[in-house]
Amino acid sequence: MVSAFQCGRTDLLKRYFSLIYITASELDELHAHGWLDEVDQLVTEGFVAVEELTDSEKKQAEVLAKRIAQYQKSANSDWHNDLAEAEAMVLMQNRIHLDIAIILLDEKAARQVANQLGLNLTGFPGILGRAGLDGILTKGEMRQLLKTCQQQGTYYGDKLIETLAENYGR
């Protein structure tokens, strides 16, 4: 969601999803990192729904966060930094009634764990790719959007950007 905020394209999220669930901790994390206005706007619109995890679910998330941290490139990775992704996985796994179709993850380590759990996943570049197939984004626009994210601290690799643009851009 941060990538969509960074490049100003939450409209693409709205095109492909009717509702995005996040946990209360994820909301706190977004607030703490300066995305308060953006995320609160989506909550007000009813596009983002905030779910509170139970104590037992929070414990499950801790276990998953520690697992994600083990896969991080940095050996000293603090598992607390992986709680948001872990909580999203617990939400998808446990709350069957929410009927969550797909989890949005860009971080490699979290994706590895989600794959192990058999969760259906995609990332922000995947959303841009779909938009390209639907004729909404040109190659140039895809490059520009992901470069904008890069400049703001989300370091999508140059090769990834080229792969995406060349294969999926209009």
Added chain:
Amino acid sequence: MTKQVPEPDAELLSPSDVHEDVRALTTALNQRRDERKAYEILSRPDIRAMINQAIASGVCDNEESAIERALRTLITAVGQPR
């Protein structure tokens, strides 16, 4: 307040992941579209009544078999495409 990325040093997905991501999203979207279509048609009282009638007759065990059998019968009636 300065806007930050929660984990700026985290390694992100690789180029080879992109294709699988697009495929996964496309599959999820198609599934939702199919579910919506199925819901819309099964919500129609006339369709619902016919399915119930097929089940009540004993020819079909459940809704799924009633729908499948109806389609097979239709295809038999109109013939296979050349």
